[in-house]
Amino acid sequence: MYTFTDKGDNEITLVPEQTPTRARLIQKRKDLKTPVKWFNTSKRWRYEDVTQGRDREFLQTDFDIFGVESVNADAEAIAAAATIYQKLGLEDRVKFLVNDRRLLESILESHGIEHTEQAMKVVDDKEKMDKAEFVEDLQDRGLSESEAVQVDKLTSISGPILENIEELREKSPKEAQQSVDRLESLGKALDAYGVADMCRFDLSIVRGLAYYTGLVFEAFDSEGELRALFGGGRYDNLVGQYGSREVPAVGFAFGYSTTVELLKKTGKYPLKEAETDVYMLTVSESLRDLAIEYAEDLRNEGLSVETDLAGRGFGSQLGYADSIDADKVVILGENDLQNDEVTLKDMDSGKETKVDKDEIIEVLAEGR
Template sequence: MSTRLMSTRLMSTSSNDTGGGGRRSAEVVRRGKEEEGGEGKKVKVEKLDVKPPKGTRDFPPSLSRQQTWLFSHFHAVSKSYGFSHYDSPILESTSLYTRKAGEEVTEQLYSFLDKGGRPVSLRPEMTPSLARMVMGLKPTLPIKWYSIPQCWRYERSTRGRRREHYQWNVDIWGVEGEAAEAEVLAGMVDLMRSVGLTSDDVGIKINSRAVLREVTEKMGIGGDKFASVCVLVDKLEKVPIEAIEGDLKDLGIGREVVEELLTVLGSKTIDDLAEHVGEESEAVRDLRSLLRLLDFHGVSDWMVFDASVVRGLSYYTGVVFEAFDRTGNLRAIAGGGRYDGLVETYGGERTPAVGFGFGDAVIVELLKDKGLLPDFERGTVDYCVAGVEGPEDGEAVRAAGILRGKGMSVDLVLEKRKMKWVFKHADRIGARKVVITGGEEGERGECIVKDMDTGEQVAVKLGEL
């Protein structure tokens, strides 16, 4: 019996060994199927799991078109604000991310030893790589850079949250003051607008880490403890205070201190905040200045003051912000803030910096909910070219070459097919026009060009395509 026939029979037999709903049993999947090996020996071939690793995605043409569309908006907005594109390796030294124990990003690393025994990690975020590059390259400041990196975090997969995602990163280095925060926030809003979202759909929460620092310093909490407190307070949106009490005790911080912090963080307006920390507070002055600049940018209706936003990363030092779905159905769309102290954690000099990360997964889910995501199932091709005689028709090849030479996208049918199939194929791939060569028109040196939208068709000299 031939290998092919044996394989077919075995596959057919295996398909009857199913569980509920006609699914192949786990035992059959593990066993795989038998193939005939050398000298008549049978070897087991494990059935391939065709799904990508949990929390990751394949990008077949429709999703790749969707990604290209979204990334084109990232590039266009970045360019309109004068940002320059950069990139870095997806693999970095693990030490780049282990600044502060307790950060979620530290606990979610994809880490391993390379063949040289060096601890490396898939990048979970882009900002540390940017800091490394700036420290190494020493570019003339200020700089406005952006990137769209793929990032990896080992976390629970939910809607809009995956273990790998792409992220639009926008950063300004070397500028003190709120003008830089206002610039990146305006860019974030322009991206939302460019894909059809409004301030009724998305809001951006704004606060300042400096507020928390001022309050904790009055309570005698400073130094490394401050960053740890910020990481813990950021978790309170997801867990009750009891869940972090043990960590707080380890830091020597009592529950009453946290409750006082929560009172301040519960402020609904900047005026309420000023009542707790005083109008002379530098953080209050910065927030008022930022909101005034955002009004000049024409994006005030997107902004929401929220004193509870502190962000989970320890390196933030000033203004922080998060874009959110106003319906509350999705996780944060984007987030960022000022991180003047990041380079210091790597042994460099304090350097002003502000920026944000904007994930690709959540925005796509939001656009789906709002009915704003275009249909990417069909491709877009300028011409579909087919010869009556199939691939042996040199005129079809010549026609495709002429059109490609003029900058057109062309799908050349590579088999001999009936014209009914050709037109169905052209419709499926989204071809604007179909060119048919050969037949009677070919004898006259012509070809038929059909417009797929109007149905109009004309005879055209091949050299005039």
């Protein structure tokens, strides 16, 4: 946490990660109908060493579903996250790695691995190590060499969820069959949400945070250049720590810096350039009030409209309209107006047409 003492000797903490705060709130708000779906975007602060893509000040969105134990909420959380990347045009570049911690634990235990908890801590860092390091690290934590090799083999199961279900079922002990069934349901639901192609099962995903109780998932740049985009999971016990009610929960926290880096890398940033639909050109300053009225009408139709603010001449206004990429220019001139007309210039083709002055708003609003 980023804490300090201010000039008035007040102990201040800048807004930290929100999950515990939110869990406390949900515990208190017994009036809320479950499922409670919640999202919130704001800046947060942490006092940690600064690394690339990890600053002390960061913008983050939290998304959570409270009050549902069922796998349906897991699927909806992952689908929501995946939809964000679909809408950003990154669906081919972002992969979700999905696991169930209880399943991993059961499989390790059933294969006679002692020190399961120690082993899972090492598995959490598996992606950063080669096989020799991984095995050695496990032995340092008290596993025998053969156990370590087996953990490496067992945690190598990965791929499309439904394609790996049978292998998982075979390798899982009886008491874990329910977790396998749950994963299978998850795979089917992700298919129904249209996001199964973005998700892979990976038995080596653990996620450090102690509060996760089952499902865990992480989003990665599929070309592997950047650190994880974000992660999430199921945390059924956290709300219960702040009071008498147990409220199951699943969610994820979505940091912006890595996603923005990925958008830049793929040429999709900024998401939206400033756009000008219409520039309202006035041949003389006396027509300015009419230009404003037209502009206001068009703005009320949702168009982005600019007018001359500086009393510039014809050529200067046309040059400005071009420089701000206006799609259309409406030329208000005395002569045209005496004929109840205005001139509409299409800036792409350069083509000019005369339009009845009472129809220009409609023509432009329809031509969007």
